[in-house]
Amino acid sequence: MGKIILTGERPTGRLHLGHFIGSLKNRLLIQDNDDIEKFFVMIADTQALTDNADNVDKVKNNIIQVALDNLSIGLNPNKVKIFIQSQVPQLSEITCYFMNLVTVSRLYRNPTTKDEIHQRGFENRVPAGFLTYPVSQAADILGFNTDLVPVGDDQLPMIELAREIARTFNNTYGNVFKEPKALVPKQDVCARLPGIDGKLKMSKSAGNCIYLSDEPEVIKQKVMSAYTDPDHIKVSDPGKIEGNVVFSYLDAFVKEDSFKKYLNEYENLDELKAHYQRGGLGDVKVKLFLNNVLQELLEPFRNRRKEYEKDLDEIYRMLFKNGELARQEVSKNLERMKSAMGLDYEKFLIK
Numbered sequence: 001m002g003k004i005i006l007t008g009e010r011p012t013g014r015l016h017l018g019h020f021i022g023s024l025k026n027r028l029l030i031q032d033n034d035d036i037e038k039f040f041v042m043i044a045d046t047q048a049l050t051d052n053a054d055n056v057d058k059v060k061n062n063i064i065q066v067a068l069d070n071l072s073i074g075l076n077p078n079k080v081k082i083f084i085q086s087q088v089p090q091l092s093e094i095t096c097y098f099m100n101l102v103t104v105s106r107l108y109r110n111p112t113t114k115d116e117i118h119q120r121g122f123e124n125r126v127p128a129g130f131l132t133y134p135v136s137q138a139a140d141i142l143g144f145n146t147d148l149v150p151v152g153d154d155q156l157p158m159i160e161l162a163r164e165i166a167r168t169f170n171n172t173y174g175n176v177f178k179e180p181k182a183l184v185p186k187q188d189v190c191a192r193l194p195g196i197d198g199k200l201k202m203s204k205s206a207g208n209c210i211y212l213s214d215e216p217e218v219i220k221q222k223v224m225s226a227y228t229d230p231d232h233i234k235v236s237d238p239g240k241i242e243g244n245v246v247f248s249y250l251d252a253f254v255k256e257d258s259f260k261k262y263l264n265e266y267e268n269l270d271e272l273k274a275h276y277q278r279g280g281l282g283d284v285k286v287k288l289f290l291n292n293v294l295q296e297l298l299e300p301f302r303n304r305r306k307e308y309e310k311d312l313d314e315i316y317r318m319l320f321k322n323g324e325l326a327r328q329e330v331s332k333n334l335e336r337m338k339s340a341m342g343l344d345y346e347k348f349l350i351k
């Protein structure tokens with residue numbers, strides 16, 4: 001039996017380099033594996049509403065953007081089924097049953113939601129749906145009987161909770177779920193890319209993103225304004241690599257042939273870093289190099305996106321059709337789950 005993959009994101013904005021390196025790139029790498037049986041990418045509109053209840057338009061309008069972003073990087077729509085979460089209501093039913101297997105204090109201990117509650121200033125006014133979205137995410141993951149979840153490292157607590165819920169369910173009602181595994185990028189900088197302003201995480205709300213759909217001039221302007229080492233004032237000054245986002249991005253995006261193509265006086269990134277640390281290498285030169293590396297990465301994405309944008313109806317039709325597939329998949333698992341729980345009431349009928 002091949003593996004089942006599920007991943008996804010909330011449609012609250014266009015996707016950026018942080019998404020690409022944290023999760024989208026792994027989708028590309030695994031889509032061609034022979035041992036993959038099913039591969040779903042979920043546009044998590046239901047989850048997005050947990051902190052956007054009064055902003056349905058934002059969520060609704062970004063569904064197509066997130067679909068386009070996923071297609072633009074080269075995911076093959078014949079292999080990877082992109083669908084909209086709210087079109088699979090069975091997931092909400094599973095969430096209801098899972099709610100009873102988790103304590104409220106356990107939910108308050110989730111480091112990712114803790115951060116988000118703080119960022120959003122929810123403190124004493126956390127929407128119940130927001131506090132419990134990790135349970136609904138466990139339902140997403142287990143509802144598809146998922147083996148592997150390719151995500152950035154901020155999602156690890158969600159997968160941990162899904163594993164706990166699978167265990168608790170199996171112990172309480174009988175063996176139904178397998179314990180899913182996360183697939184995170186190997187390098188730390190890839191699992192969580194900093195923003196261009198040097199803040200810990202690239203995020204739309206911080207306004208420090210390079211989007212996958214950014215035009216070339218915008219990419220360049222963002223790269224040239226990126227945070228480096230504030231003490232590296234003169235070219236001759238020694239520079240710091242740690243916390244310098246230009247080098248973090250190079251760590252994440254430089255390819256084997258990048259130096260040959262764009263900066264052939266250096267063999268590799270180690271040499272470039274050593275020169276910067278010694279002094280005598282200016283920020284502008286490194287930034288122009290990074291700009292070339294990123295333009296090369298993003299150009300084909302932008303072009304593919306423009307092709308797909310020519311027929312949005314076709315994309316929506318694809319999403320709806322995949323929704324049907326997803327419903328079938330989750331219904332199967334919901335039935336198994338309900339019969340393990342003893343909720344298969346049709347058995348009451350004698351004839």
Ligand code: TRP
Nearest residue numbers: 006007008009010044047137140
């Ligand atoms: N929490 C994810 C995000 O914020 C989105 C998501 C919802 C998800 N359900 C999922 C990711 C299931 C992986 C698997 O982007």
